[in-house]
Amino acid sequence: MKRSPHLLAIQSHVVFGHAGNSAAVFPMQRIGINVWPLNTVQFSNHTQYGHWAGEVLAPQQIPALVDGIAAIGELGNCDAVLSGYLGSAAQGRAILTAVEHIKRANPRALYLCDPVMGHPEKGCIVPQEVSDFLLDEAAAVADFLCPNQLELDSFSGRKPSSLLDCLAMARALLARGPKAIIVKHLDYPGKPADGFEMLLVTEHESWHLRRPLLAFPRQPVGVGDLTSGLFLSKVLLGEDLRSAFEYTASAVHEVLLETQACGSYELELIRAQDRIAHPRVKFEATRL
Secondary structure: OOOOOEEEEEEEEEOOOOOOHHHHHHHHHHOOOEEEEEEEEEEOOOHHHOOOOEEEOOOOHHHHHHHHHHHOOOHHHOOEEEEOOOOOHHHHHHHHHHHHHHHHHOOOOEEEEOOOOOEHHHOEOOOHHHHHHHHHOHHHOOOEEOOOHHHHHHHHOOOOOOHHHHHHHHHHHHOOOOOEEEEOOOOOOOOOOOEEEEEEEEOOOEEEEEEEOOOOOOOOOOHHHHHHHHHHHHHHOOOOHHHHHHHHHHHHHHHHHHHHHOOOOOOOOOOOHHHHHOOOOOOOOEEO
């Protein structure tokens, strides 16, 4: 029997609620991934509550923990690295060191970078040094890069004028090194207000997907973390990029439907777990 894929997930953790690894680890496990969580921060709750407690992991601990896995002979079994929220640029550089170490041990290992740059208006604060690191260093190393629209704008140094302009911005970002760009949330002039749109762009093809935009009093946090984790997981499980893209949109929508039905601010991952594994509705991507 073929073994289950192993994935090192290096991002934030919250004790209460779902953000970072707390949003991604269980759903990835639920669909068949052995996840190795490495938490860049441990906070009581996500920062959009406006108050939190906790601390940032010392950057040197990241390669030390990876070295510990290497010392027991397991690093070559790591099939992918997922990185998300960073507490400092030094953490980011430590992650790149870890990725290099893992790719030496397993040249087929993939690296997906979710370039979290923050959203001050929503209370998500990321130091400027982290944004600079993501722009200047991480993009060149990542196999997959998963920005939202704000992050795509930051990489491009401008805002889009249309959907096709978003596509052009993503294609330009490919030149920095990634094999594929997944824009987790599109926003551009003229976009229909009732839709949530995503984009998948590779060197040879581009796919656009739209699903219904669900209304919430406060938009749940952790949706992007869930998206990146599920997409990478499906790739590791053997799906082609388009199929992984379509599955991810469908599974995330199922989680949001359950969250909306419960009137919850936090993602209802446990209640939605069977729908994560087997989405009822499939959203199909359109080739651009």
